[in-house]
Amino acid sequence: MIYAHPSSADPIDQGDLIDDCPLLTALHLDPATGHPLKAGVELHRITILTQTCDIANEKVTTANVAQVFDAQKLVEQGMLKASDVRGPVRAGRVWGWYYLPADTTLGLPEMIIDLRRLHTVPLDLLRTLSKNDKRRARLQVPYREHLAKHFADTFSRIGLPQPYETM
Amino acid sequence: MECAQWKWYNLWKEEKSQMNGLLCEALAELNLEPGQTQRVRVNGYDVEIRRLKEESMDFANSVMLEPWVTFPEGAISAVVPIHVAEPTLPDPPELPDDGLETT
Numbered sequence: 001m002i003y004a005h006p007s008s009a010d011p012i013d014q015g016d017l018i019d020d021c022p023l024l025t026a027l028h029l030d031p032a033t034g035h036p037l038k039a040g041v042e043l044h045r046i047t048i049l050t051q052t053c054d055i056a057n058e059k060v061t062t063a064n065v066a067q068v069f070d071a072q073k074l075v076e077q078g079m080l081k082a083s084d085v086r087g088p089v090r091a092g093r094v095w096g097w098y099y100l101p102a103d104t105t106l107g108l109p110e111m112i113i114d115l116r117r118l119h120t121v122p123l124d125l126l127r128t129l130s131k132n133d134k135r136r137a138r139l140q141v142p143y144r145e146h147l148a149k150h151f152a153d154t155f156s157r158i159g160l161p162q163p164y165e166t167m
Numbered sequence: 168m169e170c171a172q173w174k175w176y177n178l179w180k181e182e183k184s185q186m187n188g189l190l191c192e193a194l195a196e197l198n199l200e201p202g203q204t205q206r207v208r209v210n211g212y213d214v215e216i217r218r219l220k221e222e223s224m225d226f227a228n229s230v231m232l233e234p235w236v237t238f239p240e241g242a243i244s245a246v247v248p249i250h251v252a253e254p255t256l257p258d259p260p261e262l263p264d265d266g267l268e269t270t
Contacts, residue, residue, distance in 0.1 A: 023241075025240070025243070026249075027243075027246060036248045036249060036250065037248070037249040037251070038246055038247070038248055038249065039246070039247055039249045040243035040245070040246050040247075041243065041244055041245045041246075041247060042240070042241035042242065042243060042244065043241070043244050044241055059258065059261060060258045061258055062258070067238075067241075069238050074238065077239065079236045079238060079239065080236065088232055093229075093230075093231050093232055094231070094232045094233070094234055095231055095232070095233055095234065096233075096234050097234055112238075114238050116234070117238070157231075163226075163230065
């Protein structure tokens, strides 16, 4: 089982997929005129990246989340080819993108987590969304750890100027 | 001075080398394709000769890639004026109680 479907009363955890999470984007800032800063609110499917132990032990009041995209929609928009999704993205060969398979029972399509679109949101907000049935699924172990490893590697990798040459 | 055993060994080695050369020449004439086999009966037992498939090191398909597009922004559902508030403090870190803190 790749996904579980926790009840709305279950606590928040790493790997939770939650719909309609409000994410703020700064839209307008003009310090010269003194107009107030304006922000746009986008409602996104997100997944929680913060470690389980930090959430369970209440060491944090906020969670790091990443945006989750419907892979088919990205293909339809011409952003990706279907073969990209089936090939390198699914194989975990693209830094910062993590593939999640579809689950017809849970009504989840194939998805791509963008590990470069990160936000910090209050845990209470995620709890409220969960209580309102916005939590769609929870990525199970060991897939959750696999995602966490890819997330860590994306930011800890060391690039070489060019690949080593061979004979 | 070479002993008889050493002479015999060198002779055997030379013969073996010649034999290998002949065998290689004969096998080369078979022009086997990768994975193709030939069977031959020698001294009452079957010998199978098979050309191994070349293992391709597909380097290009094993390296990690950088993302080549930026996923689209979502539709803004609302625009809200923001009032600058006091910066929130970080969650307090858990400090180890190992007595190593400076006084």
